[in-house]
Structures are given as structure tokens and as C-alpha cells.
Amino acid sequence: MAEPEHRPVMVRELLELLGLRPGLVVLDCTVGLGGHAAEVLRRISPGGKLIGIDCDEEGLKVARKRLERWRECVFLFHASFTESPKVLGEVGFKGVGAMYFDLGVSSMQLETPERGFSFRSDGPLDMRMDQSGGVSAADLLTKMSERDLERVIKDYGEERWARRIARALVEARRRSPIRTTGELAEIVSGAVKRWPKRIHPATRTFQALRIAVNDELGNLSRVLREAEGLVEAGGRLAVISFHSLEDRVVKMDFKGKEKEGRWRVITKKPVGPSEEEVRENPRARSAKLRVVRREGENV
Numbered sequence: 661m662a663e664p665e666h667r668p669v670m671v672r673e674l675l676e677l678l679g680l681r682p683g684l685v686v687l688d689c690t691v692g693l694g695g696h697a698a699e700v701l702r703r704i705s706p707g708g709k710l711i712g713i714d715c716d717e718e719g720l721k722v723a724r725k726r727l728e729r730w731r732e733c734v735f736l737f738h739a740s741f742t743e744s745p746k747v748l749g750e751v752g753f754k755g756v757g758a759m760y761f762d763l764g765v766s767s768m769q770l771e772t773p774e775r776g777f778s779f780r781s782d783g784p785l786d787m788r789m790d791q792s793g794g795v796s797a798a799d800l801l802t803k804m805s806e807r808d809l810e811r812v813i814k815d816y817g818e819e820r821w822a823r824r825i826a827r828a829l830v831e832a833r834r835r836s837p838i839r840t841t842g843e844l845a846e847i848v849s850g851a852v853k854r855w856p857k858r859i860h861p862a863t864r865t866f867q868a869l870r871i872a873v874n875d876e877l878g879n880l881s882r883v884l885r886e887a888e889g890l891v892e893a894g895g896r897l898a899v900i901s902f903h904s905l906e907d908r909v910v911k912m913d914f915k916g917k918e919k920e921g922r923w924r925v926i927t928k929k930p931v932g933p934s935e936e937e938v939r940e941n942p943r944a945r946s947a948k949l950r951v952v953r954r955e956g957e958n959v
């Protein structure tokens with residue numbers, strides 16, 4: 661059996677709120693290891709199609725295997741979800757009946773030390789979700805000014821000790837470049853005065869750097885604006901987010917959509933995981949699901 665961590669988050673809630681039925685065309689913008697996609701495919705078969713996008717080639721390999729039995733109705737793409745319009749065009753679909761995101765890092769990304777996402781095991785400070793290009797966390801730590809580091813750690817990490825951490829990082833890199841997750845975790849731990857209760861003192865700094873490396877909030881707000889041209893009338897758009905900054909972007913975008921009159925918010929309050937799921941899968945703890953429905957009856 662799969663490890664609990666490999667289980668997709670909030671599957672039951674997502675499936676319920678996406679309004680799936682046989683024959684539907686669905687876009688999974690963060691197909692990852694294909695966990696949600698497999699469940700979605702069960703609901704839209706026969707006749708349904710799933711287009712899956714992920715910027716992580718390693719995850720896509722796992723998804724490709726997992727979704728093998730539906731290969732006739734699955735289209736997988738290595739791309740950023742900001743390229744969704746182009747991807748849909750390539751498969752020849754004008755729009756989809758449902759579109760969803762499961763943000764954050766996949767369990768595989770988190771558990772592969774070489775990817776540099778985790779302070780729990782030592783590895784190079786990479787943190788790129790898409791390893792085919794871009795700037796790594798180590799590069800950022802070398803190039804950014806102390807002020808910019810402080811801003812990133814404060815804004816993206818919501819870290820109260822941002823100034824002390826930025827100072828410590830700059831002092832440390834004067835001695836030698838910061839290259840590994842272990843070094844970063846140690847420098848941050850040394851700079852934080854009082855440790856937060858349940859979480860590792862470097863948690864917020866790691867989150868902040870990851871968001872910066874992958875421009876996570878920028879990409880998310882850009883693609884949500886694109887949804888207008890991707891989801892057909894009557895179709896749904898769902899996002900599972902994992903921290904308050906992401907959730908805020910989703911909430912504001914959905915509010916704007918409803919105000920313009922072409923969408924209706926289905927989840928007045930974000931939906932959280934069941935107690936049972938949180939007990940079984942720690943990754944679900946901070947998950948929040950929000951859904952909007954495009955007005956009209958075409959789908």
C-alpha cells in the first residue's frame with residue numbers, strides 16, 4: 661500500500677464540488693503524481709478526457725505510469741500551468757468543463773533530498789519545481805541584497821524574525837556560499853530568538869524561498885485570470901491551497917470573478933479536510949478548498 665503521505669489531499673471534497681460526470685473534459689493544472697487525476701478519470705469515464713499539466717518532469721513520469729490504463733483519454737504535458745491556454749489549443753479543446761489546482765509541493769518533491777525542498781534531510785539548495793530552467797534557491801541566496809532577503813522572508817514566510825535571519829544569512833555568505841538545506845536550516849535556527857511551538861524554526865524561511873524561486877503567487881494569480889477563457893459556461897474551477905498567502909490570492913480572485921457577474925462562488929467559506937484525513941495524512945492539515953462555477957448552462 662502507498663505511504664499515507666502519497667495520498668492525494670481532500671479527494672472526496674474535490675470530486676463532490678467539481679460536478680464531475682461521464683464525458684466531461686477536465687484540466688488538472690498540477691497533475692503531480694496523478695493521484696487526483698486517477699480519481700477524476702474514474703468519474704468522467706466513459707467518454708471523458710483529462711489534460712494534465714505539471715512543470716516537474718520527475719512527477720510526470722510517475723503520473724504517466726499511474727494513469728496508464730486510461731491512456732486513450734489522458735494528455736500529459738510538461739509545462740507551467742500559466743501556459744494552459746496554449747496546451748488546450750495543442751490538444752484541440754476550446755474549453756473544459758472543470759479545472760483544478762492542488763498547489764504546494766508533491767510528496768515526491770519533498771522527500772527527494774536532491775530537490776532541496778526539505779530541511780529534514782541534507783541536500784543542495786535547489787527548490788525549483790521545474791528543473792529545466794530558472795534560478796535555484798542557492799542562486800537567490802547569493803545574489804539578493806540583505807533588504808530583499810528580509811522582504812522575501814517577511815512577506816512570503818510571514819516570519820517575524822525576518823530581519824535577524826536576513827542579517828545572519830548575509831554574514832554567513834561572507835564566510836562561504838550557502839549551498840545546502842542543512843546549512844540554511846542551521847543558520848536560520850541560530851538567528852531565530854524564540855522557536856515557534858510546533859514547527860521547525862526554518863519552516864517559514866524555506867517556504868519563503870520556495871515561493872520566490874518558483875514565483876508561486878505571481879503564477880497563481882496570472883493563471884486564475886486566464887480561467888475566464890478556459891472554463892466553459894456551467895463549468896467549475898477549484899483550488900486546493902496550503903497556506904494563507906495562496907488562499908488569499910484565490911479568495912480575492914474568486915471575489916472579483918463573482919463581482920463581474922460571470923461566476924458564482926460555491927464555497928462561501930473555504931472547505932477544510934475531515935478530522936479523519938488530518939489524522940491519517942499530515943500534509944492535509946493546512947489544506948483549503950475553494951470552488952467557483954461559471955454562469956450558464958452549456959456544460
Ligand code: SAH
Pocket residue numbers: 667668669689690691692693694695696697713714715716719739740741742762763764765766767789874879
Ligand atoms: N495532485 C497531485 C499532487 C500535486 S503536488 C497528486 O495527486 O499527485 C503540486 C504539483 O504542482 C507539483 O507536482 C508541482 O510540480 C506542480 N506545480 C507547481 N507549480 C506549478 C506550475 N506553475 N505549473 C505546473 N505545475 C506546477
